[in-house]
Amino acid sequence: MGLLSDPDVGSAKWVRVLKRVHGPVCFLCYVGALVWFVLLGHRDFNNETYFSENALLPGLVTNEFNAEQSASQYYNELLLELETKYEEMDVMPVSWLVGMMSHIHLEVYTHNFTLHYPLGRGQVFRGTNVYGILRAPRTSSLEALVVSVPYRNVGSHQKTTAAGIALMLAFAKFARPQKYWAKDIIFLVTQHDQLGMQAWLEAYHGLHNENEPFHASLGSFWKPGTPAFNMESFFPNIPLRRNHKKALNPGTLKGRSGSIQAAILLEFSTPQIRYIEVKIEGLNGQLPNLDLVNLVHKLCQKSGIHHSFAKSYSWIRGRDSMDEWKNGFWTMFEMVLGQIDGVPDGNHGLFHRFGIEAVTLEGRDELDPGGKVPRVNSLSFCNFYKLGIALESILRSLNNLLERFHQSYFFYILASTHRFISIGQYMPSLCLLCVAMLIRALSLWVTTLQQDGDYNDKQTKKVTTKSSKHKLEKAKDSDSEEPGEQETQEVKKVKTPEKKKATINMSVLNIGVNYLLLHLIGYGVMNTPFILSYYGSLYYNKPPEVSVYFGIISIAVLLIFITPFLPYMLRKGPITYEELSLVNILVLTELSTVCLSVAMQNFSLGFAIAVIYTPLALMTSVYVKGSGKARACVQLLKRVWCVCVHPLVVVVASMVAYSRTLVADDTWLATLGRGSDAAMQAIMFSVADSMLYGNWLFNLTTSVILPIWLIFWQILNIKVDAP
């Protein structure tokens, strides 16, 4: 605080140095952050993975899995069943699954759930999950492990999971007569992919109660009555929240086990896979404990199955350190890209919010989309035996766990299947970006302060000389006067003129209201999809994605035109340089805080925001009237850049780039069209994800990033008089 109140601050040496060098320092920080990040892929900057939890004892048991025959039998039976009875139907073979599971003597239950789609016309989807519980002997069902397979019907665009179901059933059959289980095992087949999983998890944790006791209100992001700012009271005629109900009604479970310690999800379409991809990214970028990831990789290796993670392949080793660096960086980069959207890349991602560590094992062969896999054809095919052995050893290892996963890392980036970067190693790169913004804010602060100081310099000097004289006289007069009191008087005297000056130049209220209003606009935009989709379907008969997409575009354009004039509406006089600088400082601080706090949960998202917005934040400066043509040109360029990093533009641009990578041989116009379509879908997905699963991305972008962007836009568009 000394810095904020010290009148001599302008003359301090470091302030002068700061003012001179802050530009290059900020630039260096930015470049340094990027370089740091790139360096993380190198061997010397990351670590070999290791087991922290000794109780896992991976691979110490003698594998006994012998149910490969029944696995292939289940596989053939399931395929036959699907062909004869369920062909081209979006129905799960519930009776078959129930029959098979009760034949193995599991406790079998079904679970029904309903989704009232919150957007558009409010369609209703129903689904059924089937699960069987293997009760461990000699325990009172306090802990459980989950083995789950998402059911995908033959006609779906994704691969089926028939072999996964067969493997799971065969494993259940093998595991049922074993007496060593210390934790119950829940074998779960979910319908509608993530929806079924989310419904099952919510039902398991009891987030469905009608009257919402407080343990239940911690569930999904969208809840009736959660926001204190209730839009509905303002617009009673507009149906903001359909039916006042949560979109997903998870139903109830008839049977349960104890607290779930870990979950393994299987996605195998055929047993003839070449390798297993271990998927870890969860909702909002949450990750499973590194011990579990490590365990899965180690045990795949031990069972003789090739495994991979995000283009890091267990059978490919870099030729030299440069090659390894390149591979490591691309794996890292892939993982970061995957984490940005916060959408889980498998059903495992929904477990993480409930404090359950989960990973998905996906079987892949050479025909997989998403890039060519090197030397995949030379790999031998996998079979049910190997997969069963792997599953058995993973589960028996988890069975050994005495405590829930708490050791090892929860925040990390993987550079390959066996190397990781911990939070302590990757955070500095983000911190450098935020430091750049903070340095910029500090330099702005001392600049405004010094300008005040210059203005007051003469006055201040007079006052000090006067007061010192006064003091001398007083000291002569009476000894009883305490020195401290004098000094406080003195300080008061010194300060008063400065304060006056401040009230003249700056109205904190006006800019504060403007600041708050922009954030409220952001909050409003966050709530628009309801209204947009409602009116879109009512008047234009458009599907919700179209109405939401074009609605948001028009809102964004409208805001671009309105917001520069917003501060003028709230005040009479012109905006001063000091005010705008203060806004600039505030927004810089806010952006850096947001980046850091988002990165605490989802590093990739925080880092991406920082990388995109730091240049804008650093180059934004208050434009003074009549500063010359060159400055005006630069200002124009800054505005163009600002539009380029508008959140919506960023989304569309990244979608275009993504579709370009998918289909490279296409005209640019077609790519643009496809990218726009993809952006439409992406926005719709993020809105729906935010409502159903509690994904933050849409909420964060509209209620935090958009207002920050609008403030930058204001600063760039308002011309002020020279101070």
Add this chain to the structure above:
Amino acid sequence: MDFLRRFLSYCIFFTFFLCVRCDEFREELFFKPLPSTHLYSYFQFVTLVDSEVSSFHSHLAPRSLAEVVSRFQVEELHLTLTEGQWRHHQWGYPVLDAAPGAELYAWFSPDVTDVDTQWKKLSATLSGLFCASLNFIDSFNTVTPQMALWPMGAVKSSQNVTSQLRYASLPREIVCTENLTPWKKLLPCESSRGFSALLNSRMIHNTNYHSVGVHVRKVCKSSDCLETQLEFKQTVALIYDYDIIKSNDWSFRKLFGQGLPGACPLSTDSKIYVDVTSNSTQPFTLSPPPDNIILSQRGRTDTKLAVYNIHPDGKMINIGVKHKTKSQIPVSIHPPLFFNRYVLGYGKEFGGIVTEITNNCLAPINVVVLENAPWWLPIQLSTLRVNGEAESKLVQSQYYSPGRSRQKPYHLELLIKLPPKSTTTITIDFEFVFLKWQEYPPDANHGFYIGSALISANLPTARNYTSLPITGTTFDSVINDTKLWYPIVFRTNGAMVSLPTPDFSMPYNVICLACTVVALAFGPLHNICTKELVLKPSGTSLSLTQKLLNLFKKKKD
């Protein structure tokens, strides 16, 4: 020769006991196949002693236990040590239910004024007797149930029994051989003869569920109840899983690792009962064939019991069952009343406990539900909801005693009328609290156990009911015992929560680091403090006077 010796010894034994004839010992074994591939076997060893006889003159009754009972003036005592969970909705009801872990409750005689002190002493003594951690029973995990528990024995009708009752359960207790061995020592034949010879710890600790219990109560000697007897009942309940024993044909050899070497010579009666009601649907044969088959009608439920009278002749008996067909998928019919208990919510801030009770009967059932939450799990009465309603008409009576941190558990009892064919959900919320760092148990991240809730009910039907009537001591009392109500006390399953736990590896690391630093620093410091560095002149040695002079010279400088 051997036979003669044995015969003589028997003669001596019997003449001795026949002339004293104040103690009576009976052993019984009950088998019942349970739906979904399980087999229930229940051992019961009952010793009846005249109450008036001093505990120092016990003959068949376990003297150590009798002494404890008389010393602490215990009227009735129930102790069970259980591993595993009885699954009521699948298996039906056990003869005696038990909570997972250790459970102890006792009524003290009305003469005892300071019940809490006696209770503490009793639990500490029993802890030594059974090698169980019952000494962890303290005021912070003891409750006095108001409605849920009633004495099973004979008490005077005017007596205030509730204030003399204490109940505690230790859900984390693990039961093993070390508890079984002292338990077996209480039997007159120990484990050498009789049914207890079957209790081979290698086999019984491998079952799906095993529960060892000791129950002491007063029973009436005659119907007018002028004289009472002390009944010591020792029980073992085991559940075998056909899948784990790899076939649904069982025999003593398969279950217990050996045959039965005859009855205990000291017992007046040794009987084995096998429930053969399911024989009509899943035909099987018993070998050797039973002595007789009794048809018992209890309520409107028919039960067929095959009875074996076992004699103390030392012959190896291996009773077994052979099924005619391969096991079919069993259709499990839910019992009249079943329940489920689980923890709601996630995260480390709030949670809720739910007890779901389903009444499957056509008549309403009154039940008392006792929720017993430890002090570190503060349940709040304001959050109590029955079927989602704060003020439910189903609740007829309610007792709540709030807990106190580190002193008293939270205790809630509800008398609920369950409507026919319905499920009632009782929800109560709790907050997580921070413990002091020394209060965390080892493996703190394993989670914290919440004990079972007690549900005591009067069932209107005897379906799935296997308990003995309250006046009965042995299994014959079950036969044709039709009553209006069938009282039973259930224990629900427990639950586990993970409290906010600090990173214990951090203090460990700090300790390691600090110790290393201290160890490293200690050596040099000790050296510096105790040793003196002296320059040894290489030339001629100085004389003493010169040394002294040198000292003074230095000081001058």
